[in-house]
Amino acid sequence: xxxxxxxxxxxxxxxxxRPNDNQMLRFAPNHVHNRSFSTRFVNVSETGLAFIIDRTxxxxxxxxxxxxxxxxxxxxxxWFAKVxxxxxxxxxxxxxxxxxxxxxxVLVGLQFHQLPRGHREAIRLHLQEKFHDIxxxxxxxxxHVVREFLNEHGWKILMNLLSTLLTFGILYLLSRPTxxxxxxxxxxxxxxxxxxx
Numbered sequence: 001x002x003x004x005x006x007x008x009x010x011x012x013x014x015x016x017x018r019p020n021d022n023q024m025l026r027f028a029p030n031h032v033h034n035r036s037f038s039t040r041f042v043n044v045s046e047t048g049l050a051f052i053i054d055r056t057x058x059x060x061x062x063x064x065x066x067x068x069x070x071x072x073x074x075x076x077x078x079w080f081a082k083v084x085x086x087x088x089x090x091x092x093x094x095x096x097x098x099x100x101x102x103x104x105x106v107l108v109g110l111q112f113h114q115l116p117r118g119h120r121e122a123i124r125l126h127l128q129e130k131f132h133d134i135x136x137x138x139x140x141x142x143x144h145v146v147r148e149f150l151n152e153h154g155w156k157i158l159m160n161l162l163s164t165l166l167t168f169g170i171l172y173l174l175s176r177p178t179x180x181x182x183x184x185x186x187x188x189x190x191x192x193x194x195x196x197x
Contacts, residue, residue, distance in 0.1 A: 012046035015072060015127045022070040025051050030064040030080065041069055046123050048081060048111040052089055058106040059083045067110065074126040077119050085109030 023040040041051035068078040
Protein backbone atom coordinates (compact mmCIF):
# COMPACT_ATOMS: atom_id res chain seq x y z
CA UNK A 1 0.00 0.00 0.00
CA UNK A 2 1.36 3.40 -0.96
CA UNK A 3 2.12 5.90 1.78
CA UNK A 4 -0.11 9.00 1.73
CA UNK A 5 1.66 12.10 0.46
CA UNK A 6 2.37 14.83 2.98
CA UNK A 7 1.02 18.25 2.15
CA UNK A 8 3.80 20.53 0.89
CA UNK A 9 4.05 23.87 2.68
CA UNK A 10 6.26 26.46 1.00
CA UNK A 11 8.81 27.80 3.46
CA UNK A 12 11.29 30.63 3.14
CA UNK A 13 14.98 30.11 3.99
CA UNK A 14 15.48 29.86 7.74
CA UNK A 15 18.09 31.79 9.67
CA UNK A 16 19.48 29.79 12.59
CA UNK A 17 20.24 32.14 15.45
CA ARG A 18 23.86 32.61 16.51
CA PRO A 19 25.03 32.89 20.13
CA ASN A 20 25.36 36.68 19.83
CA ASP A 21 21.76 37.12 18.58
CA ASN A 22 18.95 38.07 20.93
CA GLN A 23 17.03 34.79 21.33
CA MET A 24 14.33 35.85 23.81
CA LEU A 25 10.77 35.27 22.67
CA ARG A 26 7.46 35.84 24.44
CA PHE A 27 4.22 34.16 23.47
CA ALA A 28 0.70 33.95 24.79
CA PRO A 29 -2.06 31.53 23.79
CA ASN A 30 -4.77 33.40 21.93
CA HIS A 31 -7.54 32.04 24.17
CA VAL A 32 -5.76 32.77 27.48
CA HIS A 33 -5.67 36.34 28.81
CA ASN A 34 -3.10 37.89 31.16
CA ARG A 35 -0.69 34.96 30.84
CA SER A 36 2.46 34.82 28.73
CA PHE A 37 5.52 32.58 28.49
CA SER A 38 9.15 33.46 27.85
CA THR A 39 11.56 31.15 26.07
CA ARG A 40 14.22 31.20 23.39
CA PHE A 41 13.67 30.75 19.68
CA VAL A 42 16.16 28.93 17.48
CA ASN A 43 15.37 29.96 13.91
CA VAL A 44 13.24 32.41 11.98
CA SER A 45 12.16 33.03 8.39
CA GLU A 46 9.65 35.18 6.51
CA THR A 47 6.97 32.54 7.02
CA GLY A 48 7.54 31.44 10.61
CA LEU A 49 9.86 30.56 13.45
CA ALA A 50 10.67 27.77 15.89
CA PHE A 51 11.26 27.86 19.62
CA ILE A 52 12.01 25.40 22.42
CA ILE A 53 9.91 25.06 25.55
CA ASP A 54 9.31 22.47 28.25
CA ARG A 55 6.59 19.90 27.70
CA THR A 56 4.21 21.25 30.35
CA UNK A 57 4.02 24.67 28.68
CA UNK A 58 4.02 23.47 25.06
CA UNK A 59 1.03 24.55 22.95
CA UNK A 60 -1.01 22.15 20.80
CA UNK A 61 -0.85 21.75 17.02
CA UNK A 62 -3.34 24.08 15.36
CA UNK A 63 -3.37 26.50 18.31
CA UNK A 64 -2.96 30.23 17.59
CA UNK A 65 -0.39 32.20 19.60
CA UNK A 66 0.53 35.82 19.87
CA UNK A 67 4.31 36.02 19.62
CA UNK A 68 6.76 38.84 20.24
CA UNK A 69 10.33 38.38 19.10
CA UNK A 70 13.33 40.42 17.94
CA UNK A 71 14.24 40.20 14.26
CA UNK A 72 17.98 39.38 14.20
CA UNK A 73 19.71 42.71 13.65
CA UNK A 74 16.38 44.56 13.79
CA UNK A 75 13.48 45.61 15.97
CA UNK A 76 10.85 43.72 17.93
CA UNK A 77 7.85 42.32 16.07
CA UNK A 78 4.59 41.13 17.59
CA TRP A 79 2.05 39.14 15.58
CA PHE A 80 -0.08 36.00 15.48
CA ALA A 81 1.13 32.56 14.46
CA LYS A 82 -0.24 29.05 14.21
CA VAL A 83 1.44 25.98 15.69
CA UNK A 84 2.19 23.66 12.76
CA UNK A 85 4.86 21.32 14.19
CA UNK A 86 5.89 19.75 17.48
CA UNK A 87 9.10 17.72 17.74
CA UNK A 88 11.08 16.09 20.51
CA UNK A 89 14.40 17.84 21.17
CA UNK A 90 17.59 15.93 21.83
CA UNK A 91 20.04 18.39 23.36
CA UNK A 92 22.31 15.75 24.86
CA UNK A 93 24.59 14.29 22.18
CA UNK A 94 27.50 12.12 23.27
CA UNK A 95 29.91 15.06 23.55
CA UNK A 96 27.69 17.18 25.80
CA UNK A 97 26.11 15.26 28.66
CA UNK A 98 26.10 17.91 31.38
CA UNK A 99 22.55 17.25 32.62
CA UNK A 100 21.33 13.93 31.17
CA UNK A 101 18.31 13.88 33.52
CA UNK A 102 17.06 17.29 32.39
CA UNK A 103 14.03 17.32 30.08
CA UNK A 104 15.31 18.68 26.73
CA UNK A 105 11.88 20.11 25.90
CA VAL A 106 9.83 20.37 22.73
CA LEU A 107 10.59 22.19 19.50
CA VAL A 108 7.52 24.19 18.44
CA GLY A 109 7.23 25.27 14.81
CA LEU A 110 5.06 28.30 14.06
CA GLN A 111 3.69 29.68 10.82
CA PHE A 112 2.84 33.37 10.77
CA HIS A 113 -0.85 34.05 10.16
CA GLN A 114 -1.42 36.72 7.49
CA LEU A 115 1.75 38.59 8.36
CA PRO A 116 1.56 42.23 7.17
CA ARG A 117 3.81 43.22 4.29
CA GLY A 118 5.78 45.68 6.44
CA HIS A 119 6.66 42.99 8.97
CA ARG A 120 7.53 40.54 6.19
CA GLU A 121 9.80 43.08 4.46
CA ALA A 122 11.55 43.92 7.74
CA ILE A 123 12.23 40.24 8.40
CA ARG A 124 13.40 39.63 4.83
CA LEU A 125 15.79 42.60 4.74
CA HIS A 126 17.37 41.90 8.11
CA LEU A 127 17.73 38.19 7.36
CA GLN A 128 19.38 39.00 4.02
CA GLU A 129 21.94 41.09 5.90
CA LYS A 130 22.53 38.22 8.30
CA PHE A 131 22.96 35.73 5.43
CA HIS A 132 25.47 38.09 3.77
CA ASP A 133 27.34 38.42 7.07
CA ILE A 134 27.56 34.63 7.33
CA UNK A 135 28.88 34.34 3.75
CA UNK A 136 31.48 37.06 4.42
CA UNK A 137 32.55 35.35 7.64
CA UNK A 138 32.91 32.00 5.83
CA UNK A 139 35.03 33.61 3.10
CA UNK A 140 37.21 35.32 5.69
CA UNK A 141 37.64 32.02 7.55
CA UNK A 142 38.70 30.25 4.34
CA UNK A 143 41.19 33.02 3.49
CA HIS A 144 42.54 32.86 7.02
CA VAL A 145 43.10 29.10 6.69
CA VAL A 146 44.91 29.62 3.36
CA ARG A 147 47.09 32.37 4.84
CA GLU A 148 47.96 30.21 7.84
CA PHE A 149 48.84 27.30 5.54
CA LEU A 150 51.06 29.49 3.33
CA ASN A 151 52.78 31.04 6.36
CA GLU A 152 53.57 27.59 7.73
CA HIS A 153 54.35 25.67 4.53
CA GLY A 154 55.09 28.38 1.93
CA TRP A 155 58.87 27.88 1.94
CA LYS A 156 58.41 24.10 1.47
CA ILE A 157 56.17 24.70 -1.55
CA LEU A 158 58.72 27.16 -2.97
CA MET A 159 61.61 24.72 -2.50
CA ASN A 160 59.65 21.90 -4.15
CA LEU A 161 58.78 24.17 -7.06
CA LEU A 162 62.41 25.23 -7.51
CA SER A 163 63.60 21.61 -7.29
CA THR A 164 61.08 20.59 -9.95
CA LEU A 165 62.13 23.40 -12.29
CA LEU A 166 65.81 22.60 -11.76
CA THR A 167 65.19 18.90 -12.50
CA PHE A 168 63.33 19.68 -15.73
CA GLY A 169 66.06 22.15 -16.71
CA ILE A 170 68.81 19.56 -16.24
CA LEU A 171 66.86 16.92 -18.17
CA TYR A 172 66.25 19.42 -20.98
CA LEU A 173 69.97 20.29 -21.22
CA LEU A 174 70.97 16.62 -21.22
CA SER A 175 68.50 15.87 -24.02
CA ARG A 176 69.91 18.55 -26.36
CA PRO A 177 71.91 17.14 -29.32
CA THR A 178 75.65 17.81 -29.60
CA UNK A 179 77.01 20.10 -32.36
CA UNK A 180 78.17 17.02 -34.30
CA UNK A 181 74.62 15.66 -34.57
CA UNK A 182 73.40 15.44 -38.19
CA UNK A 183 69.60 15.43 -38.48
CA UNK A 184 69.82 13.93 -41.98
CA UNK A 185 71.89 10.98 -40.91
CA UNK A 186 70.94 10.62 -37.29
CA UNK A 187 73.43 9.16 -34.90
CA UNK A 188 74.38 5.60 -34.00
CA UNK A 189 72.76 4.12 -30.92
CA UNK A 190 74.45 5.46 -27.82
CA UNK A 191 76.47 8.04 -29.79
CA UNK A 192 74.07 10.95 -29.63
CA UNK A 193 75.64 12.48 -26.54
CA UNK A 194 79.41 12.40 -26.59
CA UNK A 195 81.27 13.54 -23.53
CA UNK A 196 84.63 15.25 -23.87
CA UNK A 197 84.14 16.74 -27.34
